[in-house]
Amino acid sequence: MNFSEVFKQSNQLCKVSPDGKYLATCVQYRLVVRDIGTLQIVHLYTCLDQVMHMEWSSDSLFILCAMYKRGLVQVWSLEQPDWHCKIDEGSIGLVSSRWSPDGRHILNTTEFNLRITVWSLCTKSVSYIKYPKACQKGMDFTADGRYMALAERRDCKDYISVFVCDDWHLLRHFESETQDLAGLEWSPNGCVLAVWDNCLEYKILLYSLDGRLLSFYSAYEWSLGIKSVAWSPSSQFLAIGSYDEKVRILNHITWKKITEFEHPATITNSKAVVFKEVEKRPVVSEDLSIRQLTVDNALFSTQSKYEITQLPVQVPVVKPDPERANPKIGISAVAFSADNRYLATKNDNMPQSLWVWDMQKFSLLAVLEQTAPVRCFVWDPHLPRLALCTGNTKLYMWSPAGCISVTVPVEGFQVQSLFWHCTGSSLVLLSKDQLCLCYTDAEEQK
């Protein structure tokens, strides 16, 4: 595993272009575009203020930089560096800005979720969508970029609008049977829309593209409900993580529960492997020269490795504070691997553990017990391998073959978040104000 040199970045703004050729980073008010292979600067753009949000267009030709404080959006072109576009939302303010899937429209959400402004780069036209709902995930595009689902709130009722992204034609508009809609998400094949209620009620509704209610599912009542939802890449499964520390898997034919995965504090399942990260401080030997000291930075950082622990294993549990809102309990993150075979979950009151489930046998496969709370975990876009970080100087990876922990060979580089390059050949690691590329292919060739 090789690591690149370190680059500066701010606000964790670092994105690889969808075609995988360029790496865009924001440093304060500057936007730097590098070639992913050579890491040489290709373009350098200067924005009007510190960039709060940055996004590539789907065709990797444009980059959007949003400056929420000023209500400004600037768009830069990669093909024509002198081309520029500036969108000013005016006094109404701006809270969110994003590309439409065609890469020619920009959707700006104004303050107070007053409206969504759709700006066209082709015709300079503006259109508005009123009454967008302020919620966890109120807007979602289908994977093919054809349709957009938008949660709306009118007359104290939730509505869902389905737009055709081509010309922003309103295809369907229907009332959703939710008390207080919290989010919606298209299935990867773009034919089913999952809509879930907020945490006060366990309710998930499945709508067809044409607005028919296909089914709804509720596991229990009178308790905090859904916390996270994820579709499998094949659209075959819908995983629902909830506050009762369980993940329920629905099938795509009857929309009934196939199975549920519990996250017990004591793991007794003999088929599961528990990888426990063990830290060991290096022993300073007697014959240590100053040269060695200066050369070996890693000498003072702690080394860690995984050990397979014997069952039964007690998973460290944090008791949530019942007085505070959004209690730290329940499944907050669910993610399927690209080949649909594995499911990774994180239970908030077991922050140091990551659970990997086998979706063919519907059983627990592995538990990674880290020394620090898991910050971020991402599946490789092609292979069944999982990268995770815990906010320390190490990068961890899981694959069906086993686990590894790698120390980033940069002094003081604490991995706060990470994401894969679209080919899966490298990983982008982000610390608080730096970034670093980790090449994973080299290792495979060996």
Added chain:
Amino acid sequence: MGDWWSPAMMPDPTLDTKELSSISGISMSPSRQNSQHSLHSTMVLPKSTYSVLSAFCTEENISQCVTYINQEVCSLGLSAVSVECKSGSVSAVPVLNLLYEVLQLQRRAQRGLQELETQQIKNCSDLEHLQNNNCRLKDQLEHTRRENSGLHEGERQLQLKIKTLQNCLKSEKEEVQKLQSIISSRATQYNHDLKRKERDFTKLKDRLNQLLMDKRDKKLSIEVSNYVGRSDGKRGLWKTGKMEARHEGEMYKALLTDYEARQRSLMLENSELKKVLQHMKKDMIAILSPKKPCVKAELADDSLEQAGSECEDEAGESSRETLEQSCEQAREKLTNSIRLQWRKLKSHMERLDSQASLVASQEREAEELISRKDQEEELQRMRLELQQCKEFIHMQQQLLQQISSPCDEETAALLNDCYTLEEKERLKEEWRLFNEQKRNFERERKNFTEAAIRLGHERKVFEEDRAAWLKTQFLNMTPFVDRKRPALSEPHSALSVGTEPEAKLHSTPPLFTKSLTNSVFCTPKAAPVKMPTTADLYRTLNLIPESRGHGKCPSAEMLSRSRLRNSSSDCSVISLVRDENSSV
């Protein structure tokens, strides 16, 4: 409570005994008292008072005494034997009789008295016992009464408690109800508030929107240096009804394709499952059919079985069709037949199971019987063996002691000898191996030298040949070259297949090796085809005396020789030759 009772009871017996004595004293007295009373003045107590008082009877009052006695005796009911007093003297006989009777009477009275006394004592003790009993029972009664009252008190208290608790419950219930109503009212209120707020919010939003729109926010703008083409390269289209229809169509198309894909996958799965089902059914039929006769024989009355078997055959035939036709009826038939067979299989398996278990149990019994006998025998044998072993060990120990006791050096030497012997043996073996190898090596070496000598010979021959050839070549630099060359190339043709005379000069050495290494049989075949003219020429020139060979004879000779060589020489020799050639 009973504590203070026992001490009170204790003194009683003593008291009683005193009383008893007094009573007895009293009981003794009445007769005496009576007599005393009656004879107060005249009579005295017979014994004690006799001496003291004046005698009862004196000379003077005999008659009086006699009458008195008579009276007394009469009153006593004794035989009225009157003691007659005759002139002052009393006849002794009646008196004595009387006395005797009195004595008898007295004795009887004494006895009666004694009996009465014992009775009295018994009664007293009974009384005492009863009194004690009574006391105890009274005590118990008191005790139970007290307990009872205590329980009553407890009960009362509990009742009171229950009452208070019930009151509490009631109040709690009321509280809960109140709270629930409060909650619900609050909830509705909050909901209402929420809705109102939301409405206000939307109103505000609307207003804000309106204001923003009215004001024509100057800042709201987009600055683009030049327009960008659409990503798909097409031009934007107007929103028309047609577009709408197209969108709808596309949407339904997308849905349809999805459903179709899903249906296809389901169909696939379905057919797979059907196949599996068919397969299972076939297997089941196969399993069940050979056993059927015996089963039938066993259970001849099993009509269901028979019906099933008939049905089964029928189903077996029809199963092929059902795979294709997936209509409701066929499915039902299939599942029914499978179910039937499955049931049969299950029952069959159960029967087998029961049989197996029966057999197993029988076997086990038999085994047990056998094993017990065996075991005993085995044990006996083992014991014997053990005994033998023990003896053996003992003997060995003794021997060891005997050996070790005389002197250690000797044994050490003996042991050493042992080791050296072993070593020697090993060495000998190795020596033998070594010799063998040496011999092999020698042989190889000899072969090698032979081959080298042979090679030298060959080389010499070859050199000679070459010299001759060169000579002839040199000599033949005449106008008759064409005519003579074939004749001169004769020895080479034997070796080489090659026909081009010019190439020969360069290629002979490698060709030579070729003939050695490659198969040598190819040359004679090639020669007759390619060299008829030369052969003819030879014949015409009279170089070959016989007519049989087409110039093949020498080549055959050479070949045989080379073949011989080939067979005799090792691979190493060949490689050596080749090396030499390449160097040449």
